[in-house]
Amino acid sequence: MLQQLDLIEKEALAALQAVNDEVDLGGWRVAHLGRSSPLMKMFDQLGTLPKEERPSIGRRANEVKRALESAQTSRAGALRQNALLRSLQMERLDVTLPGRPIAHGRLHPVTQNLREIYSIFADMGFQVYRSRDVETDEFNFQLLNFPPHHPAREMQDSFYISGDHPKDNPVLLRTHTSPGQIHAMREYSATNPENPPPVRIILPGMCYRYEQVTARSEIQFNQVEGLAVGERITMGDLKGTLSDFARRMFGQHVRSRFRASHFPFTEPSAEMDIECFVCGGVGCPLCKRTGWLEILGCGMVHPIVLHNGGYNPERYTGFAFGMGPERIALLRYRIEDIRYFWTNDMRFLEQFI
Numbered sequence: 001m002l003q004q005l006d007l008i009e010k011e012a013l014a015a016l017q018a019v020n021d022e023v024d025l026g027g028w029r030v031a032h033l034g035r036s037s038p039l040m041k042m043f044d045q046l047g048t049l050p051k052e053e054r055p056s057i058g059r060r061a062n063e064v065k066r067a068l069e070s071a072q073t074s075r076a077g078a079l080r081q082n083a084l085l086r087s088l089q090m091e092r093l094d095v096t097l098p099g100r101p102i103a104h105g106r107l108h109p110v111t112q113n114l115r116e117i118y119s120i121f122a123d124m125g126f127q128v129y130r131s132r133d134v135e136t137d138e139f140n141f142q143l144l145n146f147p148p149h150h151p152a153r154e155m156q157d158s159f160y161i162s163g164d165h166p167k168d169n170p171v172l173l174r175t176h177t178s179p180g181q182i183h184a185m186r187e188y189s190a191t192n193p194e195n196p197p198p199v200r201i202i203l204p205g206m207c208y209r210y211e212q213v214t215a216r217s218e219i220q221f222n223q224v225e226g227l228a229v230g231e232r233i234t235m236g237d238l239k240g241t242l243s244d245f246a247r248r249m250f251g252q253h254v255r256s257r258f259r260a261s262h263f264p265f266t267e268p269s270a271e272m273d274i275e276c277f278v279c280g281g282v283g284c285p286l287c288k289r290t291g292w293l294e295i296l297g298c299g300m301v302h303p304i305v306l307h308n309g310g311y312n313p314e315r316y317t318g319f320a321f322g323m324g325p326e327r328i329a330l331l332r333y334r335i336e337d338i339r340y341f342w343t344n345d346m347r348f349l350e351q352f353i
């Protein structure tokens with residue numbers, strides 16, 4: 001039996017050498033010191049031994065048990081030490097490695113253009129007025145002097161939310177930012193109906209038209225509307241303000257011109273062109289060989305529109321304008337397809353810092 005105990009000790013210690021982690025060590029403990037391990041079985045058998053053998057075998061069995069326990073403790077310590085060393089080696093922090101670049105967020109190119117437009121008009125004393133995206137036929141058309149069957153409506157096919165007959169005053173997605181003129185004038189004039197205060201605002205926002213989507217037209221786009229109403233505002237103020245805007249936006253030396261046009265809500269109406277910045281006015285494919293690029297529509301606010309906003313047209317005059325920032329960005333950056341703006345392709349968007 002003494003020999004058997006020697007063998008148990010030898011085998012257990014040899015097996016311990018092969019243990020390499022905490023889980024294995026647990027298994028080793030069960031196998032060699034657990035209830036049904038060979039060593040424990042020896043203890044169980046002690047009672048069956050002749051009396052004179054019991055002390056020496058018992059002593060030896062206890063010795064083996066202590067030896068295995070202390071071997072287990074020191075193996076556990078060694079394993080912990082190894083694990084620590086390994087993690088120190090593998091997870092060593094190399095402070096000389098180059099850092100990982102942090103991706104910079106950036107503003108959408110149209111937002112960048114919008115902000116530039118806001119800041120130019122802010123310098124001239126215009127405030128930003130936010131108006132709703134969902135309108136009624138009345139505000140989108142009628143109060144702006146588009147009667148129910150006016151042909152100018154043809155230019156602005158609409159997304160109807162309810163009905164589509166003007167007489168029923170359907171709800172629709174605004175086709176332009178101009179209805180904001182009525183909301184703003186009514187809000188301002190309500191503060192003092194006898195002497196309405198002057199208005200000097202820009203109205204930015206998304207507009208929607210039921211159109212075929214092409215490289216040049218989208219069903220969704222921004223506009224920035226402008227409105228100035230007061231006493232003695234003239235066409236000279238309109239031209240001065242917009243020419244100054246063009247110089248600040250496109251460069252101090254850019255030339256601009258006004259061409260007669262027609263909008264139901266302005267009289268007289270005009271379109272403003274700037275000299276083509278690609279060819280300098282000589283004529284090129286961008287300006288279709290005219291030397292000019294159209295950037296906005298404008299005019300003196302129609303008396304009916306002033307009246308609909310609560311401003312007496314006998315006393316007040318005003319000018320208004322409307323431009324499309326996507327269109328301006330197309331021209332500025334010479335982008336050939338307007339659809340890029342809302343496709344969310346990072347390869348396109350990342351080009352605008």
Ligand code: DAH
Nearest residue numbers: 176178297298299320321322
């Ligand atoms: N609302 C016009 C459109 O979408 C743009 C416009 C033209 C706005 C002339 C104006 C203006 O305020 O005076 O086509």
